Amino acid sequence: MVQRRIPKIKDLAPLMRFKAPELNAKKRRLDSALTIYDLRDIAQRRTPKAAFDYTEGAAEAEISLTRARQAFEDIQFNPSILRDVSTVNTGWDVLGAPVALPFGIAPTGFTRMMQTEGEIAGAGAAGAAGIPFSLSTMGTTAIEDVKAANPDGRNWFQLYMWKDRPRSMALVERAAAAGFDTLLVTVDVPVAGARLRDKRNGFSIPPQLTAGTVINAIPRPEWWINFLTTEPLAFASLDRWSGTVGELLDSMFDPTVTFEDLEWIKAQWPGKVVVKGVQNIADARKLADLGVDGITLSNHGGRQLDRAPIPFHLLPDVARELGSEMEIHLDTGIMSGADIVASVALGARFTLVGRAYLYGLMAGGREGVDRMIQILGDQVSRTMRLLGVNSLEELNPSHVTQLERLIPRVVAPAAVAAAEAVPARRSPARKPATAASGASTVKPATAAATAAKAAKPVTKREAATAADA
């Protein structure tokens, strides 16, 4: 029988701690976001459908993006216990200069259309956090204004080679003159991917006022007030364009660019050169031989070739083979600091976030981007400490097991031969990889890379049987 008593006022007093209400609505809104997905939901409420869908969408059936996110979800972390993790260092050097966190802001086009502060918010927030900001060739803020917003931090310029080459190289020269330290050369847009959401929404650059957009604008007045009362969107060819983004890209971009052109571009740039959009180990090898400083394993956030390889699955093999020759960076699908830590563990020196940044921007301008960096940074630091490491250098493949949901069904005979040569190794079908056995030995990426060398494919089951033999 429970003994009851009348509560005393002095017992209740410590329980009654009413917090003063937060009067700043934006701060209240952003503080309520605990994850990047929360920022996304706020962004969706505040941004017209066409601009939000342009940001969130990917190409065709959006399978590349779904798979990339699934690959991050399908990992297992393997922590070590009883380590002193009272301090943690989330920074190191990337391309010869320090970064406070192992991620930076990816280049994105038309950014002021998502939220009027655009690149100024991104560059300012990146500078304050000690991480690099990347400005797209299709950016909506002048190179010099980005430099002014992030005068002491690191700015990277992303190049798309246009048919009008002198015009794109003039931008490169301006970026160099403004002290941008890295050139990201994006190579995965020979032609535009099919962004079906944009077609369906009738989304054009600049946005058109139709009956549909006006109705959609009614619950989102702030976006429209901002849009109509600030400088019109401007970038290289915007004033003479009216059409979808895909049509714009196809009209501007040069589909003839080759490795020789890349060599020429590299010779024009005084700083570091990173090639963004690498999707197989053979191309990565060619780029290492060409002497680039880094590559970004990326499928452009799933916005180009749908069903493209998952960058996170390519990572371990590329890092193992080429990580000592150049830096391996990665993007596509990152929505959490845990995704970033897993990437570093498997060999990425650096990662880029595209949509995570834009969700923050759309949710609250500069403060929204600050919040995005804070959320990812806290997740990076917490994940590292829970794994039992104090620094990024300590992260290694044994900290991550890639679980096998998206393994290619076809495995090369070479895999069989390799498996036969190591009779002690058990089949993944019978025994999952453990930290001790080395996570990177049992995973889709290995099978994918081996499959690339295949002469005559066999099924994974056959390979596994051979491994057991």
Ligand SMILES: Cc1cc2nc3c(=O)[nH]c(=O)nc-3n(C[C@H](O)[C@H](O)[C@H](O)COP(=O)(O)O)c2cc1C
């Ligand atoms: C709205 C949007 C615009 C983009 N514009 C560019 C661009 O102009 N140049 C470029 O190299 N990549 C561009 N990207 C790709 C990003 O740089 C990056 O590769 C991608 O967003 C990473 O995937 P995530 O969005 O899942 O983080 C864009 C991505 C988005 C979402």
